[in-house]
């Protein structure tokens with residue numbers, strides 16, 4: 348599965364702790380992240396992540412583009428609801444696209460726990476069916 352990892356500054360410690368706790372599970376998947384989040388996770392774990400730009404510099408949009416191509420299977424996005432973000436429109440666009448394509452999206456640690464446990468039990472396997480079906484889609 349392709350999984351995106353994103354956290355706002357106030358939530359980065361939480362996401363790093365979460366990724367560390369479930370490192371074994373995540374090591375079996377392909378991970379993507381916005382720049383600073385990915386760097387933090389790689390420093391704290393032995394996980395490898397494909398890194399996009401930092402969120403405010405377009406990273407959320409790059410992950411959104413993968414969602415629009417149906418190439419992202421789940422998103423862990425630990426949002427900070429108490430701090431205004433300069434790139435709020437990009438954040439909303441990412442969340443919107445997750446809803447457009449019915450991509451499982453965890454915006455806090457409690458939901459992320461449910462998602463990772465579902466992942467462990469193989470409950471996201473339906474995503475592979477979708478991926479196979481959309482593989483032949485035109486992109487032009």
Ligand SMILES: O=C(CO)COP(=O)(O)O
Nearest residue numbers: 381382383384401402403
């Ligand atoms: O701002 C972000 C998501 O909206 C996260 O970006 P960074 O991982 O680069 O801090």
